[in-house]
C-alpha cells in the first residue's frame with residue numbers, strides 16, 4: 001500500500017449489495033455481498049462488502065479519501081434502518097471519511113463510464129426502478145412526463161435515462177419517470193415497482209412463471225420453448241419515444257406458478273408467456289434505443305441497468321439499434337451501482353480523469369498459493385454420523401482457540417450437518433447449548449465457521465425452525481480475527497484421524513502442466529471445478545469461478561444439471577471459446593467477453609456443441625482472450641490441442657439458488673457436496689478418492705457411496 005494512493009469507495013445499498021474500491025482511479029477490488037453471505041441478491045447492510053474490500057487492499061478507513069453511495073427507492077443519509085438492533089454500520093458518522101450520496105441511474109451510468117471501452121459514447125440506463133424524482137441529483141435536457149404536479153414528484157421514479165459522455169463530461173439528455181409503488185390486487189402480473197417499467201414487467205412475469213425470487217435469466221431460457229402464435233396482444237404501447245405497459249390484458253392471467261410441480265405440469269403455458277414477453281421486450285427495446293439514437297451523433301452505445309442482462313435482446317440491438325458499437329456492462333444490475341458510485345467519486349467529486357480500463361470484470365481478491373495450500377492441507381470430510389459423537393471435543397478445540405487468542409471466554413455450540421462440514425454458533429450469554437438444534441435452513445448445508453460468523457456479523461439472526469435463536473450483539477469480527485482457523489482445522493484433522501471418522505481426505509496434486517492435465521480430464525468427459533485468481537463481479541462465471549466440461553459429450557448436460565447444478569433441464573449452458581476461433585463455430589465475429597450476447601451456432605457444429613446450444617440454435621457465448629484471463633485462455637488452447645475444438649461448456653461454480661463460490665473454502669465445500677470429478681484451484685488439482693478406497697491417515701475408513709451420496713454416471 002502506498003501512502004500517496006487515492007482511494008475512493010463506492011457502495012450499493014439496495015438489493016444485490018456491493019462495494020468497489022478504486023485506487024488512483026482504477027478498480028483495486030470489488031465484491032458483491034451475496035458472495036460473502038451466501039444469500040442470493042443480498043443487500044442493504046454493507047459491512048461485509050466494505051470490510052472485504054478494505055482487508056483485501058490492506059487499508060483502513062483513514063486511507064480513504066471519499067465514499068460514494070446509493071440506495072435505490074429512497075436516498076440514504078444515515079443508513080441506520082439498514083442495520084438491525086445491536087449491529088452498527090462500519091461507515092457512519094465516526095468513520096471520518098466524507099460521504100456523498102448520489103442517485104440511482106447516475107450511478108448506473110458511471111459504471112459504464114468507468115469500465116467502458118469508448119472515449120465518447122451514448123449511455124442508456126434501463127432497469128426495474130430508480131430513485132424518486134425528488135431525490136435525483138441530475139437534471140436532463142428532456143424530462144418526462146412534463147406535467148408532473150410538483151407536489152406529487154416524490155411519487156415518480158426513474159424508469160429510463162439516456163446520457164452522452166464526451167471529454168470527461170456526462171450530460172443527461174433524457175430522463176423518463178413513472179409513478180411507482182402501484183399494485184393492483186387483481187393483476188398478479190403487475191410490475192412490483194414502477195409503472196410502465198420494462199424491467200419491472202419482466203420481473204413480474206418471471207415471478208408469475210416460476211414463483212419465488214429466481215433469476216431473471218430463467219425466463220430468457222424458457223422463452224424459446226414457447227409458441228409464437230399463442231399470445232399476440234401488444235404488452236407495450238410505444239409513443240413519442242416512451243414505453244408504456246398496457247394493463248388491460250393482465251387480469252386474464254390468474255395461474256401464477258406456486259410450485260415446481262405446477263411448473264412442470266403447465267410447462268407449455270408458462271413457456272408461451274415467456275416467449276410472448278421476450279418478444280415484446282425486444283420490440284420495446286429496439287424502439288427505445290433507435291429513438292434515443294436520433295438524439296446523438298455518437299456511434300457508440302453503453303447499455304446498462306438490469307435490462308441489459310437480456311442476452312437475446314442484446315443480440316438484436318447489435319443488429320438493429322443503429323449504433324456501430326455497443327458495450328453491454330457485465331455488472332449491469334444493481335451490483336454495478338457500487339462501481340458507478342466509485343467512478344462518480346473519482347471523476348466528478350475529485351475531478352480526476354478516468355483511467356483506461358483493461359476490460360476485466362473480475363475484481364475479487366486473489367488468494368495466495370500458501371493460503372490455498374493451507375485450505376487443502378487441512379480439509380477433511382468427517383463422517384457425519386460418527387462426528388456427532390465428537391461434538392464436545394470439537395467445541396472445546398474451537399473454544400480454546402478463541403480464548404487463547406482473544407482472552408475472552410466464549411461459549412460456543414456446534415452443529416455437525418449431514419455433509420460433515422460443521423457450523424458454529426455462539427451463545428453470548430455463555431449459557432445453554434443445544435447440540436441437536438438444526439441451524440437455519442439456508443445454512444444447514446456446507447457452511448464453514450468462518451462463513452457463519454460473517455453471516456451473523458452482517459446483522460442476520462440464527463433461527464431454529466422459525467424461532468429466533470441468537471441475536472449476537474458483540475464484536476464478532478474481533479472474535480473472528482481471534483479464531484485461528486488454520487490452527488482449529490489442524491487440530492480437528494488430527495482428532496478426526498485419531499478417531500478414524502474421516503470419509504475422505506482430498507487428493508491434491510500439483511501438475512507441472514496444469515492446463516494440459518486439466519484438458520485431458522475434460523476430454524475424458526470429466527467435469528471440473530475451475531478456481532483461479534480474483535472472482536468475477538456479476539452474474540456470469542467467466543473462467544475464474546467456473547464449472548467446465550466437454551461441450552458435446554452426450555449425457556453430460558443432464559448429468560451436470562442433476563448432480564452438480566441441481567437445476568431444471570430446460571436451462572441452457574453457455575460456451576466459452578477462444579476469441580480467434582469464434583467465427584468458426586458461431587455466426588459472430590466480435591468480442592463477447594462477458595457472456596451477455598447470444599449468437600447462432602453454425603449448423604455443422606450443432607451436434608458437436610450440443611451441450612451449449614439452446615433449443616432455438618442459439619448460444620450465450622463468451623469469447624476468451626489472454627489479456628485478463630490468461631490461465632483460462634491457456635486451458636482452452638490446451639483443450640483445443642487435445643480435442644480439436646476450442647470450445648468448453650462453462651457454467652457458474654454454484655448450484656441452483658446458491659451464489660457463486662468466492663473463497664477456496666467455499667469451493668472445496670461445494671466440490672465435495674456435488675458430482676464434480678476434480679477441482680483445479682490455483683496451481684493445484686484436487687481429486688476425490690474413489691468411494692471404495694477411502695482412507696484416513698493411511699487407514700481404511702468407513703466408506704460412503706460418494707461424498708454426497710449422489711449416483712455416479714456410467
Ligand SMILES: [Fe+2]
Nearest residue numbers: 127129306334
Ligand atoms: Fe438499478
